[in-house]
Amino acid sequence: MDEIDLNHRYWCFGFDQYYPNGGFADILKSTDSKQEAIKWYEEEKERFDYCEVWDSEAREYVDSDKE
Incomplete structure (x- = not known):
């Protein structure tokens, strides 16, 4: 498992x-x-x-469909 670093820009949630x-x-x-x-x-x-x-800088969820 990857180490979580809250200084990174993108946080991936799953539950x-x-x-x-x-x-x-x-x-x-x-x-x-x-x-x-x-x-x-x-x-x-x-x-x-x-x-x-x-996206912790833009403070919004990333929409992968727009990428």
Whole structure:
């Protein structure tokens, strides 16, 4: 498992509806690369009920369909 560094720009969240950890505990990956974050999302979106990438600088979720 990757080490989570909240100084990275992109935070990748993944959790199941019935087992959310809550808040930062649901961050499974962090990176400064938007492409790496979107790749993680594409690989993991079928595994979790909820899978999102947060841009901590722009303060918005990344929409991979627009990329």
